[in-house]
Amino acid sequence: MIGLLAIIIGFLVGTGTYLILKKTAFKVALGLVLYGQAANLLIITMGGVKLGEPPIILREAGISYSDPLVQALILTAIVIGFGVTSYLLVLVYRAYQAHDSDSVDLFEEVDDK
């Protein structure tokens, strides 16, 4: 299970890096989204993946339980990531409107007087 997750995280980071190196602002934004997902998966994995265990320690069930903290952490991270990503997408769109281009480079042309 952990091996599978590791492969998925690696795939997400690899794809994300590829997209971040693109010149189109929208693709960079997508790459950042993938990075965020990879980070969330990594945190889940770090809590130790256990299938079918409750997140609370039951007195009769012994000590095997799945870590509830990592789930709380990625919940927070997902919410924050969602907010920032939607803001970034709006910003990309506004920049596209203002500069009539979606390229990260073309923005350099704007001179500050």
Added chain:
Amino acid sequence: MINNLAVYPILIPLVAAIIQLFFAKNTFVQRVLSVVSSALILIAVVFLYIDVRTNGIQVYWMSDWVAPFGITIVADLLACFMLFLSALASLAMSAYAMVDIDANREKYFHFPLFQLLLMGINGAFLTGDIFNLFVMYEVMLMASYVLLAHGSEARQLRGSLHYVMINLFASTFFLFGIGLIYGITGTLNMADIAVAVQNADPDTQGLLTAVSMMLFVVFGVKTALVPLFFWMPDAYPQPPVATAAMFAAIMTKVGVYSITRTFTLMFPGDEFTLTVIKIVAVASMLIGVLGAIAQTNFRRLLAFHSVSQVGFMVLGVGFFSPMGLAGSIYFVMHHSMIKSSLFLCSGIAERLTGNRDIKKMGGIIEKHPFYSALFLIAAFSLAGLPPFSGFFGKLILLFAGAELNEYIFLAAILVGGFLTLFSMVKIWQMAYWGKREPEFNKVKVGSFIWGIIILVGMSMVLAIFVQPVYDMVLEAAEQLLDPSQYINAVLRK
């Protein structure tokens, strides 16, 4: 010691922002509340500082969840100094924003956003939990994203797009680091992490160093260290001056604070990390100032200087001696006041001449000698000429380097200081000295300079009372170098 005072610097701006939202149409109330909130934080911080001095590090457990389990708010001497700076800067910036921010931005929540920014910054200084540090960073960054793009001018959008992208990338990296730390140590409380790292298996030492370097990259992006600074000269010239000055005054210092905290508490004294920190610091010092010399855009020049000056602060952390850390803290205080007052000065110059390029300015001193004198004091202080505060900051760092026989770094400090002087003189000669440009815009300079007077005045206090201030920062540095104080206070051993 449980102490409620420690949460006030986070609560006051939050409450102020909420009240301001109720007065969405009434900008006068919003302005007054901004000043009141900053003043209240200032008072709370002074009381908190006295408490920390007399009773040791103050701790507040959120909802009374005891230390490694709940979120802890910790106030030590360093945190008090940083809080003082953020409150002082926000006071000066609120005074300036009253006259500077245009009606449109005021109507669309400039002041509540500013208070939320302040809340995030103060939270980052106070939190004792690394995931909470991430959350506070996000609060701060979210407010800064909006403030930077506020007004949606075309060039603002470009600067903030780059800024959001690089910071979102850094935040993700931060999450990776936090995940790995949790995997290795099984805890998120900074004091608890420090204990776990001390007792760590020698086998995991390499992994821990790698993680600490990941955090260094994250904080390096926020502070704009070489080679992660490229967003900064793009972002800082764009927003209204009051916002840019606040960013320069305290946002970059949040990164410096986090670096100090990480490498004195959680991963202290590792030979490899300290070498990396010192090399990066020297590179920032020299490359930043060389970049500044090449610029003629007033604010872009100042932004490049920030890169260079951050190098001095981080170098002090790299020395990892009481004197080095004391120098670093003193330098943070000096720079936070001086750099923001220089940004405010640039705002007035822009208003007077209607231009951002110093080549197209000139002769401001003829018409506004007092304001020009304020700029000159700030500029000389930044360059490190005696008897101003920048001189003492560099002097302490020089002594710290000499104490450790690190002569290469001494040379770097001196060269960096000299080049800073060169570029400051360049601004002075082009914009303030020389022939007056045909006409100036009508600006009531008198109503703008109050913020600058507060900041420059405080930096003069820093310079005149250098011995008592030095004793205070040295005490804070010694507290940092003895992490057991922090750990015992938080975990209540």
